[in-house]
Amino acid sequence: MPDTIQAPALPVGHYGYDQVDRAFLADRVEQFRDQVARRIAGTLSEDEFKPLRLMNGLYLQLHAYMLRIAIPYGVLDSRQMRELAHIARTYDRDYGHFTTRQNLQFNWIRLEDTPDILARLADVDMHAIQTSGNCIRNVTCDQFAGAAQDELVDPRVHAEILRQWSTLHPEFTFLPRKFKIAISGSPNDRVAARFHDIGLVAKPAPDGGTMFDVFVGGGMGRTPIVGVHLRDDLPEEDLLAYLEAMVRVYNEYGRRDNIYKARIKILVQALGTEGYRAKVDAEFAAMNRARYRLPPETVAAIRARFGTPDLHAPDDAAEQLARARRADPAFDRWVRTNTHPHRAPGHISAVISLKPAGGIPGDATSAQMDIIADLADRHAFGEIRVTHMQNLVLGHVRQDELHALWQALRAADLASANIGLIGDIIACPGLDYCSLANARSIPIAQKLSARFASPELQETIGPIEIKISGCINACGHHHAGHIGILGVDKKGEEFFQLTLGGSPGSDASVGQILGPALPEDATVDAIARLVDAYLVHRTGGERFLDTYRRLGAALFKDAVYATA
Amino acid sequence: MSDVRNNRREAGGSSVITANRLLDGRIVWQVAEGDWSTIIADARIIPNADIEAAIAQAAARQQADGLVGIYGVQVETDATPPVPVTVRERIRAFGPSVHPDFTPVAELEAHA
Amino acid sequence: MPLLENGRLVPDDWTTLDADAPLPATGPVIVPLSRLEEGLARPHGEKLGVAIPQDAEIDTLRTALPRLSLVAVTFPIFRDGRAFSQARALREHLHFTGEIRATGKPLPDQYEFLLRCGVSTVDLPPGSEPEVWARAHTRFRTAYQPSVLGERAEGVTLRRLLG
Ligand code: HEM
Numbered sequence: 102m103p104d105t106i107q108a109p110a111l112p113v114g115h116y117g118y119d120q121v122d123r124a125f126l127a128d129r130v131e132q133f134r135d136q137v138a139r140r141i142a143g144t145l146s147e148d149e150f151k152p153l154r155l156m157n158g159l160y161l162q163l164h165a166y167m168l169r170i171a172i173p174y175g176v177l178d179s180r181q182m183r184e185l186a187h188i189a190r191t192y193d194r195d196y197g198h199f200t201t202r203q204n205l206q207f208n209w210i211r212l213e214d215t216p217d218i219l220a221r222l223a224d225v226d227m228h229a230i231q232t233s234g235n236c237i238r239n240v241t242c243d244q245f246a247g248a249a250q251d252e253l254v255d256p257r258v259h260a261e262i263l264r265q266w267s268t269l270h271p272e273f274t275f276l277p278r279k280f281k282i283a284i285s286g287s288p289n290d291r292v293a294a295r296f297h298d299i300g301l302v303a304k305p306a307p308d309g310g311t312m313f314d315v316f317v318g319g320g321m322g323r324t325p326i327v328g329v330h331l332r333d334d335l336p337e338e339d340l341l342a343y344l345e346a347m348v349r350v351y352n353e354y355g356r357r358d359n360i361y362k363a364r365i366k367i368l369v370q371a372l373g374t375e376g377y378r379a380k381v382d383a384e385f386a387a388m389n390r391a392r393y394r395l396p397p398e399t400v401a402a403i404r405a406r407f408g409t410p411d412l413h414a415p416d417d418a419a420e421q422l423a424r425a426r427r428a429d430p431a432f433d434r435w436v437r438t439n440t441h442p443h444r445a446p447g448h449i450s451a452v453i454s455l456k457p458a459g460g461i462p463g464d465a466t467s468a469q470m471d472i473i474a475d476l477a478d479r480h481a482f483g484e485i486r487v488t489h490m491q492n493l494v495l496g497h498v499r500q501d502e503l504h505a506l507w508q509a510l511r512a513a514d515l516a517s518a519n520i521g522l523i524g525d526i527i528a529c530p531g532l533d534y535c536s537l538a539n540a541r542s543i544p545i546a547q548k549l550s551a552r553f554a555s556p557e558l559q560e561t562i563g564p565i566e567i568k569i570s571g572c573i574n575a576c577g578h579h580h581a582g583h584i585g586i587l588g589v590d591k592k593g594e595e596f597f598q599l600t601l602g603g604s605p606g607s608d609a610s611v612g613q614i615l616g617p618a619l620p621e622d623a624t625v626d627a628i629a630r631l632v633d634a635y636l637v638h639r640t641g642g643e644r645f646l647d648t649y650r651r652l653g654a655a656l657f658k659d660a661v662y663a664t665a
Numbered sequence: 666m667s668d669v670r671n672n673r674r675e676a677g678g679s680s681v682i683t684a685n686r687l688l689d690g691r692i693v694w695q696v697a698e699g700d701w702s703t704i705i706a707d708a709r710i711i712p713n714a715d716i717e718a719a720i721a722q723a724a725a726r727q728q729a730d731g732l733v734g735i736y737g738v739q740v741e742t743d744a745t746p747p748v749p750v751t752v753r754e755r756i757r758a759f760g761p762s763v764h765p766d767f768t769p770v771a772e773l774e775a776h777a
Numbered sequence: 778m779p780l781l782e783n784g785r786l787v788p789d790d791w792t793t794l795d796a797d798a799p800l801p802a803t804g805p806v807i808v809p810l811s812r813l814e815e816g817l818a819r820p821h822g823e824k825l826g827v828a829i830p831q832d833a834e835i836d837t838l839r840t841a842l843p844r845l846s847l848v849a850v851t852f853p854i855f856r857d858g859r860a861f862s863q864a865r866a867l868r869e870h871l872h873f874t875g876e877i878r879a880t881g882k883p884l885p886d887q888y889e890f891l892l893r894c895g896v897s898t899v900d901l902p903p904g905s906e907p908e909v910w911a912r913a914h915t916r917f918r919t920a921y922q923p924s925v926l927g928e929r930a931e932g933v934t935l936r937r938l939l940g
């Protein structure tokens with residue numbers, strides 16, 4: 102085993118707090134302690150308390166309170182991961198659930214314990230601020246940021262700027278509805294920018310700085326809409342001013358009479374892209390731009406709080422990796438499916454699958470969290486990223502150490518070679534936990550991943566994204582699944598509706614409903630037939646999505662409903 | 666705070682009353698006025714004709730009893746102990762189907 | 778109802794009129810937006826305020842504003858955050874320097890947000906505990922974004938030093 106890398110003073114991959122940030126979090130924890138005390142004493146009614154607890158990520162779910170902890174732009178360090186493991190052991194039932202919004206949820210929290218939990222989180226510079234409520238939520242980011250070969254700009258510094266700017270924003274904390282921002286710095290969209298309230302794509306500006314392409318009004322839920330392109334080349338110094346204008350127009354004109362029509366996507370559709378843009382431009386012109394200017398010195402100061410990995414690998418790192426792959430076919434397969442090219446020679450990004458065959462997508466036990474924290478220290482500068490596919494990434498791994506990493510992961514049941522394949526299913530908590538659900542998502546995911554457990558079979562089927570939501574809120578992104586599965590309720594029993602042809606990326610599209618919803622016990626078989634039909638009809642190197650786009654729904658419809 | 670999905674009550678049937686505890690969020694079932702249990706088998710079964718009045722009575726004292734979200738749940742007619750008619754309420758009553766070890770009964774035994 | 782300014786209860790010199798009450802010829806009065814013309818017809822020098830609904834466009838006050846000493850914005854429910862934007866627009870677009878009063882049902886937990894959007898006084902909703910509001914006033918020492926109060930930035934960071 103190589104020596105443990107010395108943890109640098111500043112965390113690699115995310116902003117390092119200073120005393121002022123810590124004092125702020127401490128104040129915030131005390132504020133919530135006070136609010137909880139007022140609720141327990143009865144001076145705050147449940148109706149008054151609910152938005153306050155939601156602003157701290159605390160939901161009341163089916164069985165207990167659920168606490169959603171922010172992992173800003175999906176990056177956490179080993180110390181933070183160990184604290185999450187500790188909280189899982191002490192206050193929950195020994196596990197946590199990583200979500201598609203790069204957060205972590207605990208499902209069995211007690212209201213009384215929450216102030217203490219938030220205090221423990223604050224000890225490691227973490228919080229649950231704005232992980233719920235009608236405010237600007239955790240900003241999500243590319244899981245390969247700062248590492249990917251195809252990246253133009255590392256978007257995490259700007260994601261941090263947006264995190265700070267939106268934190269307890271005085272004007273935008275009681276919006277018509279929740280507000281989600283995603284930011285990418287690569288032309289290959291890995292953040293679903295077009296499915297967010299605001300999607301930002303960062304790119305280099307001619308003067309050497311950064312500028313942004315802006316998308317607005319995308320979203321899932323009951324009205325899935327691909328976001329519209331609002332403007333190109335937004336200069337960095339206008340980033341906050343322009344977002345202020347965009348959100349302000351939404352705060353003033355977004356609908357508040359019907360929560361299903363309250364998202365910004367509905368406003369943008371109602372005003373039209375031109376109409377919305379005109380209002381934003383008018384606000385942008387009327388506001389005090391100097392006040393909201395983001396000067397390069399501020400960006401530099403925040404960038405300076407990020408630790409940078411000291412990347413150097415032995416000259417023969419790639420050769421060592423190639424040798425290990427030749428010697429071990431199982432490792433070779435995992436490298437094929439679970440890694441991503443790194444910009445630095447001799448390095449690679451490794452994806453840790455939280456999707457074991459038959460397991461609960463996104464769940465990790467406290468023991469696994471501790472192991473991952475140790476492996477991150479040993480191989481990846483202590484940095485861990487959460488993906489919107491509910492997996493984890495070690496961003497900067499030396500190629501000559503990859504085999505050792507894989508062996509350690511395998512020993513902890515964390516080495517499923519299924520990233521981007523049929524076993525890599527997104528599932529929301531569904532009716533097993535969620536009070537809004539119509540049907541259970543997790544058991545369908547478990548049955549599917551068990552059925553397609555064979556790594557050979559998964560590789561033969563090739564890239565395919567199955568996404569499951571337990572109700573139309575679409576937390577499981579079913580609209581953006583190549584195969585989407587939506588739980589519906591028929592007279593108190595669970596049924597599942599299939600959609601085909603969705604895609605989250607640069608070629609974003611919304612899946613189309615295939616036909617009548619299926620009973621729970623017929624759903625997994627129907628999907629197996631659907632996959633068989635694809636295998637029969639695909640040509641060349643077609644992905645499932647390509648075959649569907651070429652041939653249309655009819656043959657899949659036959660496959661699903663013919664024998665039913 | 667009544668939940669539409671749970672108001673699938675028929676005129677003739679029977680229901681039980683449920684809520685979450687304020688302090689820990691856990692699900693409870695009404696045994697008698699002011700007395701609640703985490704085990705649905707302990708719940709008193711109320712004819713649907715009387716259920717709205719019983720819910721209103723329970724709701725009136727929810728802060729004092731440390732409860733939130735009181736509502737009624739229709740149960741199968743002949744089942745004793747009571748079994749809710751919807752999947753959702755069965756999961757609330759018997760725990761998440763994906764963690765058979767987390768049933769309310771198992772929890773009670775673990776703490777006994 | 779008790780009036781809060783800077784975290785402390787202060788006397789309220791204003792009379793708030795509804796749609797029908799007769800308009801006194803003198804003294805500080807707050808008229809509803811629908812009666813603004815009537816209010817403006819009073820002798821110059823008589824202090825006038827206007828109460829606007831949460832969906833009013835601030836720009837419609839542009840011509841009357843130099844004659845107004847007070848604008849009351851409202852939170853019909855605390856979750857309706859439009860008045861935050863109205864207050865900010867009054868300060869930032871129209872450079873209003875008079876009193877902005879929050880009415881309706883804001884929560885003490887929103888106090889700092891109100892102030893940072895330019896609100897100066899809060900007409901406390903019935904049943905409020907002034908101590909809770911006072912605590913909210915001093916809770917945070919830092920904010921992470923500029924506001925119309927123009928607080929001092931801490932170095933080149935986004936942070937602003939409050940209080
Ligand atoms: C278990 C408690 C949860 C509740 C009560 C909940 C509630 C909701 C609701 C009501 C919506 C629809 C919002 C709208 O359209 O206005 C929504 C959307 C969404 N939720 Fe959740 N959710 C939960 C868990 C999750 C989890 C675990 C994830 C991540 C895995 C998640 C990610 C999302 C995403 C990505 C959307 C779609 C965003 C959009 O509409 O643009 N949620 N959620």
Ligand code: SF4
Nearest residue numbers: 529535538571572576
């Ligand atoms: S999609 Fe529905 S069931 Fe699933 S987590 Fe979201 S709200 Fe709950």
